[in-house]
Amino acid sequence: MSDHRNVAFTGISVDREALIANYATVADQVAPSGVIAVVKADAYGHGALHAAQAFVDAGAEWLGVADIDEALALRDGGIDVRILAWLHAPDEDFERAAAENITPAVSSVDQLNAAVAAEVSSVHLVIDTGLSRNGAVESEWAELFDAAGSLQRRGERTRIEGVMSHLANASRDDDLEQDATLRRALDGLAAHGIVPEIVHLAASAASLAVPETRRDLARVGIALYGLSPFAGRTSADLGLRPAMTVTASVLRTVRVRAGEGVSYGYTHRASTDTTLAIIGLGYADGFDRAYGNRVSVSIGGQRFPVVGRVAMNAMHVDIGDADVRVGDEVVLWGDPATGVPAVEEWADAIGTINYEVVARLGRLLERRTL
Ligand SMILES: Cc1ncc(COP(=O)(O)O)c(C=O)c1O
Numbered sequence: 001m002s003d004h005r006n007v008a009f010t011g012i013s014v015d016r017e018a019l020i021a022n023y024a025t026v027a028d029q030v031a032p033s034g035v036i037a038v039v040k041a042d043a044y045g046h047g048a049l050h051a052a053q054a055f056v057d058a059g060a061e062w063l064g065v066a067d068i069d070e071a072l073a074l075r076d077g078g079i080d081v082r083i084l085a086w087l088h089a090p091d092e093d094f095e096r097a098a099a100e101n102i103t104p105a106v107s108s109v110d111q112l113n114a115a116v117a118a119e120v121s122s123v124h125l126v127i128d129t130g131l132s133r134n135g136a137v138e139s140e141w142a143e144l145f146d147a148a149g150s151l152q153r154r155g156e157r158t159r160i161e162g163v164m165s166h167l168a169n170a171s172r173d174d175d176l177e178q179d180a181t182l183r184r185a186l187d188g189l190a191a192h193g194i195v196p197e198i199v200h201l202a203a204s205a206a207s208l209a210v211p212e213t214r215r216d217l218a219r220v221g222i223a224l225y226g227l228s229p230f231a232g233r234t235s236a237d238l239g240l241r242p243a244m245t246v247t248a249s250v251l252r253t254v255r256v257r258a259g260e261g262v263s264y265g266y267t268h269r270a271s272t273d274t275t276l277a278i279i280g281l282g283y284a285d286g287f288d289r290a291y292g293n294r295v296s297v298s299i300g301g302q303r304f305p306v307v308g309r310v311a312m313n314a315m316h317v318d319i320g321d322a323d324v325r326v327g328d329e330v331v332l333w334g335d336p337a338t339g340v341p342a343v344e345e346w347a348d349a350i351g352t353i354n355y356e357v358v359a360r361l362g363r364l365l366e367r368r369t370l
Contacts (some may be wrong), residue, residue, distance in 0.1 A: 263308025
C-alpha cells in the first residue's frame with residue numbers, strides 16, 4: 001500500500017527576503033560607502049546565483065568573488081552587474097575575464113600585464129597591508145605602481161579603476177594600522193599619476209565596527225547572509241536575519257535499550273531505553289564528524305541532542321519518548337528568533353566560526369530559495 005505521509009525537505013532553504021533585508025540594513029549602515037556583495041564559495045554555502053540575484057534585486061551594483069570561475073558562473077546565470085574577482089591561478093590569462101566584462105583585482109606586475117594583454121577594461125590593484133595573502137607587499141609597490149603608471153600613460157585600454165586591501169580583523173588598532181598602510185600605498189600611486197576612482201578595504205567586521213576603514217565601497221559577505229562576524233554579538237544584535245535554514249526529514253526511528261551503543265565507535269551509549277531518529281545528513285554533506293554529542297536539533301519546536309558520531313551520510317538524534325514520526329522535519333539550524341538552533345551553536349561545538357560551518361556545506365546538498 002502506498003504511503004502518503006508528508007516528508008520534510010532535506011537540505012538548505014534560503015530566505016530571499018532575509019537576504020534582501022540584510023542588504024538594505026548593511027547598505028544603510030555603511031552609507032555613503034557603497035557595497036560589494038561578496039558571493040564567493042557559493043555565497044557562503046547559500047547558493048551563489050540565487051543569492052547574487054537577491055542582492056542585485058536589493059540594489060547591489062557590485063558583486064565580489066574569489067576567482068574568475070565563480071564570476072563566469074554568475075554571468076552564465078544572467079547576472080550583469082559589475083563583478084570583481086581577486087584570487088587567480090598563476091597561469092590565468094584573463095581572456096575569460098575580458099570576454100565577460102569581469103574586473104580582476106591584480107596583485108602583481110605579471111597579473112597586471114596579463115590583464116592588459118587580454119584587454120580587460122578595468123582592474124583593481126590589490127595591496128597587502130598586513131594580511132600576508134594576496135596583494136603586493138610594500139617591497140613590491142614601487143615596481144607595481146611604476147607599471148601601472150606607465151600603462152596609464154601609454155593609454156592602454158585597461159584602466160586602473162580601483163585599489164583594494166583586506167583586513168586581518170586582529171584588533172581595532174591593527175585595522176587602523178592597515179588603513180594607514182593603505183593610505184601610504186595610495187600616496188605612492190598618486191606619485192605615479194594614478195588616483196583610483198574606487199578604494200575598498202573593510203569587510204563585514206570593520207564595516208560595522210571600525211567605520212574609519214570604510215572607503216568608497218565595503219566588501220561585505222557574512223553580514224549579508226544575516227550572520228554576525230563578531231564572537232560576542234548575535235545576528236539580532238546587528239539587526240540581521242540569518243537567511244539559511246538547514247532541515248532534514250526523519251528517515252527512520254530505532255528503539256534502543258539502556259546501555260546500547262550508538263553509531264561508530266560507541267562514543268555514546270543510551271542511558272535509558274530511548275528512541276533514535278536517523279537523519280540523512282553526514283560528513284559527506286559537510287557536517288563535521290565531531291558534531292556528535294555536542295549539538296542539538298529542533299523537532300516540532302523541541303530540542304533533542306545529536307548522539308554518537310556523525311557518519312558519512314547520517315546522524316542520530318535521541319528523541320526519547322517524543323511523538324516523532326518518519327518524515328517529520330528536523331531543523332539543524334536557522335534563525336534563532338524562531339526558536340531553532342543558531343548556526344553559531346554548531347560552530348562553537350567544534351571550535352570554529354559560523355563562516356566555516358555554512359561555507360563547508362556540500363555543493364550537492366539540495367538548496368531551495370523561499
Ligand atoms: C577579499 C575579501 N573581501 C571581503 C570578504 C568578505 O568578508 P566578510 O564575510 O567577513 O564580510 C572576504 C571574505 O573572506 C574576502 O576574502
